Amino acid sequence: MSQTAPTPSTSVAVGTPANEADVIIVGAGPAGCTAAYYLAQAGVDVLLLEKTAFPREKVCGDGLTPRAVRQLVSMGVSLEDKAWIRNRGLRIIGGGVRLELPWPDLAEYPGFGLVRTRHDFDEILVRQAVAAGARLLERTNVTEPVIDERSNRIVGVRARNADGETTHFRAPLVLAADGNSSRLSVAMGVRKRDDRPMGVAVRTYFTSPRHDDDYLESWLELWDSSGGKDVLLPGYGWVFGVGDGTSNVGLGILNSTASFQKVDYRELLKRWTRSMPEEWGYTEENQQGPIRGAALPMGFNRTPHYARGLMLVGDAGGMVNPFNGEGIAYAMEAGQIAADVVVQALSRPTRQTRERTLLRYPEILRDTYGGYYTLGRYFVKMIGNAEFMKYATKYGLPQPLLMRFTLKLLANLTEPSHGDAMDRVINGLSKIAPAA
Structure with a gap:
């Protein structure tokens, strides 16, 4: 596995205009890069539009749990570079207690986390996508969607380059991976939900x-x-x-x-x-x-995640874990899910069957995260209460067994099957919680 950074791809499939693609992805953060990587690997002509240029800084804690590490390994990113700083677990400080909790020993996830600044983390991901065949255009700021008047569907975007020139890019599917503000989603009428943390x-x-x-x-x-x-x-x-x-x-x-x-x-x-x-x-x-x-x-604060040819991934779809504020792992997982759904949809013979397949995307997200995020919303309400936090810190932190359970819950690190009692409790709660 290698993460050698190739020159940004500008090659285009024979007979395909440079401003057309099977799929356009707006935003080359973890969600957009992951989706681009898996789409390109499947042979889809994908155009990745990024408003800045790499390397670039992003505001982040820079910490990656084993859940995010798993995604990096799946994308073939080498972790041998010394700039990847490994960590053994989480140290929790509060209520006069200092507790070190190693990451749980699981078959589903690696037993270590990582730290790497976003200054070059996103660049590593985008080079993986480019190496897989995605076309990357940097300094390309998407300004608005292109809507087909007859179908009322998005069929592309307008974007401005570094010289201020406007170009139309066309594709039958567009993925919004343009972050929390997601101007593309807003322009398509998909707004934030006030009932989400x-x-x-x-x-x-x-x-x-x-x-x-x-x-x-x-x-x-x-x-x-x-x-x-x-x-x-x-x-x-x-x-x-x-x-x-x-x-x-x-x-x-x-x-x-x-x-x-x-x-x-x-x-x-x-x-x-x-x-x-x-x-x-x-x-x-x-x-x-x-x-x-x-x-x-947090907690799917912008929905629907698919409508009228537009899919939302990562922060654009409010996919940050309410329990711990982790966004990168869920952005990458959603990017992979979106890519798989798109590949399946593009293989369908008719517009109707393609649309039915695309509508599975929000259903899969709800099935995967919905119940867990519902639990997270209740958790957010509880920890917002100062008296509850004071009580929980004083009496909960000194209990190592309880804190190991809490670590698994907050980091969403459980075995999907054949896990221990803690895993079964967390998985069971996530399944019975309504995926609203």
Whole structure:
């Protein structure tokens, strides 16, 4: 397996105009790249449009659970590069307790996680897609859909290149992988749902001796002691060693928290890091780059995931796990699911049978994640209650068995069959929960 970065593909199938394809994918993040990779592998002519150029920065915690690692392995990404920093599990800090939980030993998933910055993570994925045969156009900013007036279906997009020139790209299917704001989805009338959780995360990097930590670190309580008095801040935090001399330090807040819309998130991060041990180096003079923030669209907060020739994948479809804020694994999984559905649909002989196959995509997503995400929505409501969190932290963290169960639940790491009692409970709850 290799992740050698070939030159972006510009080749076009014989007789196919450069601005036409079987499938257009808007956005070359993890969801778009994964879908492009599997479509190209199946022989589909896929055009991948990215508004920026690689390498590029994206706001992220940079931590990957074994669920995401599994997707990287499936795409043939080599993990031998030293820039992939392996971790053994999750360290949880809160209520005066410091607990290290190794990733569960499962046949379905590898027993390690990874850290890698998004500065080149997405580029690795896009090169895999290009090597498989996808056509990539960078600095191509999609501005609006092209709608067929007779069928009211999307049949392509209009995009502006770096020189400001507008081009029409045409395809019978379009995948929106353009992130949380998903202007393409909005232009097609697919809007966000108010009954789904939403989070905001901010992060920055610090030069730190903790850069080679072999555990992802999660803080359930954020304290500010800079004023001589301990003040509990809203939200949860993380510290992920990047291995290059820096740590990714950030925090997130959910919209179930009372102060969600009243907080200066960047100032909150500064207050928290100022109260950390001085020897960790999380100080203003060690800060590398600004504090950046991003929204976390959770629990299918934009639906339908397929309609009128448009499929939503990744953050565009609100696929972030409500339990832990993880988005990359679910974006990649959805990209693979979408690609499989599209390949099957393109093999059908009539428009009617193709459409019936495409309509399976939201059904598969609901079957795969719906019940689990419903549980996650209840979880978000509970942890937004400060009194509940105080009680749970005080009495739950000192219980190792309970916390191992919690790790499996939050990271969605269970065996689908032949698992232990914890797996059976989690899988059973996910199955009986309504997939609304």
